[in-house]
Amino acid sequence: MRLAELSERSGVSTATIKYYLREGLLTPGRQINTTTAEYDEEHLRRLRLIRAMIQVGRVPVATVKEVLGHVDDDSLPRAIRLGAAMWALPQVPEPDQDDEYVQAAHQEVSALLDQLGWENAKQLTTISPAYRSLVVAVAAFRRLGYGFGAELLAPYAELMHRTAVLDLDNMETYPSQAERIEFAILGAILNEPVLQALHRLAQEEESTRRYGFDE
Amino acid sequence: MRLAELSERSGVSTATIKYYLREGLLTPGRQINTTTAEYDEEHLRRLRLIRAMIQVGRVPVATVKEVLGHVDDDSLPRAIRLGAAMWALPQVPEPDQDDEYVQAAHQEVSALLDQLGWENAKQLTTISPAYRSLVVAVAAFRRLGYGFGAELLAPYAELMHRTAVLDLDNMETYPSQAERIEFAILGAILNEPVLQALHRLAQEEESTRRYGFDE
DNA sequence: TTCCTTGGGGAGTGCCACTATCCAAGCATC
DNA sequence: GATGCTTGGATAGTGGCACTCCCCAAGGAA
Numbered sequence: 001m002r003l004a005e006l007s008e009r010s011g012v013s014t015a016t017i018k019y020y021l022r023e024g025l026l027t028p029g030r031q032i033n034t035t036t037a038e039y040d041e042e043h044l045r046r047l048r049l050i051r052a053m054i055q056v057g058r059v060p061v062a063t064v065k066e067v068l069g070h071v072d073d074d075s076l077p078r079a080i081r082l083g084a085a086m087w088a089l090p091q092v093p094e095p096d097q098d099d100e101y102v103q104a105a106h107q108e109v110s111a112l113l114d115q116l117g118w119e120n121a122k123q124l125t126t127i128s129p130a131y132r133s134l135v136v137a138v139a140a141f142r143r144l145g146y147g148f149g150a151e152l153l154a155p156y157a158e159l160m161h162r163t164a165v166l167d168l169d170n171m172e173t174y175p176s177q178a179e180r181i182e183f184a185i186l187g188a189i190l191n192e193p194v195l196q197a198l199h200r201l202a203q204e205e206e207s208t209r210r211y212g213f214d215e
Numbered sequence: 216m217r218l219a220e221l222s223e224r225s226g227v228s229t230a231t232i233k234y235y236l237r238e239g240l241l242t243p244g245r246q247i248n249t250t251t252a253e254y255d256e257e258h259l260r261r262l263r264l265i266r267a268m269i270q271v272g273r274v275p276v277a278t279v280k281e282v283l284g285h286v287d288d289d290s291l292p293r294a295i296r297l298g299a300a301m302w303a304l305p306q307v308p309e310p311d312q313d314d315e316y317v318q319a320a321h322q323e324v325s326a327l328l329d330q331l332g333w334e335n336a337k338q339l340t341t342i343s344p345a346y347r348s349l350v351v352a353v354a355a356f357r358r359l360g361y362g363f364g365a366e367l368l369a370p371y372a373e374l375m376h377r378t379a380v381l382d383l384d385n386m387e388t389y390p391s392q393a394e395r396i397e398f399a400i401l402g403a404i405l406n407e408p409v410l411q412a413l414h415r416l417a418q419e420e421e422s423t424r425r426y427g428f429d430e
Numbered sequence: 431t432t433c434c435t436t437g438g439g440g441a442g443t444g445c446c447a448c449t450a451t452c453c454a455a456g457c458a459t460c
Numbered sequence: 461g462a463t464g465c466t467t468g469g470a471t472a473g474t475g476g477c478a479c480t481c482c483c484c485a486a487g488g489a490a
Contacts, residue, residue: 045360048358055307056351118420121419121423130416133408134412137271140270141405143267144260153409156413159374160416162374163414164414164417164421164422166371186356186361192411193307193349195414196411197349198371204298204336204345205333205376
């Protein structure tokens, strides 16, 4: 398949595909001669994955490259590859450690992990981007005068733990390592929009049940 | 309080505050004379809300303006104000209705709502941005060859419904309408990063429990 | 021979969230 | 009353990002 066909089957313009090639998101096709290159189904698949990450997951191009680099790195064991890919995903900016709200949020989140017995996550507090994101968000709540301590967070964390169990159960239904890795990346990137959309739909449903369509 | 103090207490530069004033995100201070304006605690609070939306929620400036416009519109009943504010939040681009994957995803999501008995959400399918987001994400999964039908979505939806119940229960602990509205907006915007972070932390915890730190 | 298409590459575009600079007016201090 | 600072207002500029346009020389087709 040549560039034009790859473009047509993926719905991505040739100019954009060339851009992805330049940026190293997509491996070059098999060069037939100076003016022709041949692409295969794997290129199409990878291109669709890239589009899903960018359009649905709002992942920046540079981050997509980093994530795919980890996915393709056969030298790493699976758990590390997955973690590396996940941690490359966009995160909130580094919080100001001197900020009193950030410090208070840190205490609360740490207490939450103790309360939940998440021993493994606890070991990652200094490095995990997810932990940092959580601290920043809780600090933002506090700054605006709304409490969002461990007692309120715990039931949410419990529900999120159950979704994580579902995620991994689903992943384990795939037989091959390659599929599992890709599914896990997709799960991390596409599942979140799915959860977010379900959450908003559920909010609409529940608030209509409680308050009706108007008030 | 003057501009400089507002800047210092919020941690936002005066240049940026001026930009927000120009863009209409922040109402002008009380004009004392041609060269001085007085800001109050309400301005500081609003500014912090704006920063939380932009930095934690990644909401574009134009959207922040729209959301705040709905929040401040006293002419609308609460349920509508909330809905209007929520629906202004950034969403995935409009899906291509002719795309076969989008149509299949539409079927699946619709079947899911029937199965769950979400009658109210069902009525919103043609207009709700959350519904649209869900369809787009499910279509992206299918395009990559991973099934993500109603049978897999239902348990996630069940968990998301429970988080929505938590959201509304929390909201109802606030006595005043104004606080409830603001908390609900915050809940919509800041809660999602919180849920996302908890989800990723839970994934790290659970996958470490199953597979250990390396493999 | 003429024309079209190919891949490659550099430069340009449009949007966004600021950021920098300038200005005249005011107030505060010396 | 001169000096220096800050104020709000306005305009223009910056840097990043995700493309998008245009040109090129080489190859294949009519």
